[in-house]
Amino acid sequence: MAGLKVKYIGPDLVALTSGKVYDVISVEKGWYRIMTELEEDYLFPPEAFEIVEDTKKSIQ
Numbered sequence: 001m002a003g004l005k006v007k008y009i010g011p012d013l014v015a016l017t018s019g020k021v022y023d024v025i026s027v028e029k030g031w032y033r034i035m036t037e038l039e040e041d042y043l044f045p046p047e048a049f050e051i052v053e054d055t056k057k058s059i060q
Helices: none
Strands: 004-008 021-028 031-035 041-044 049-054
Touching: 004 031
Parallel strands: none
Antiparallel strands: 004 021, 004 049, 021 031, 031 041
């Protein structure tokens, strides 16, 4: 899912940092697969993020 970047808007966690922008590896059943601070990928609900860049939807 190249081109989708999201900012985590929840509280700081061990695996995620509030305000940090993460690359979305894939979207599975509406959830974002993200490489965490623990260097492991997990699924997270989209409500915990805001999209900051989505080049797949960009029209030039």
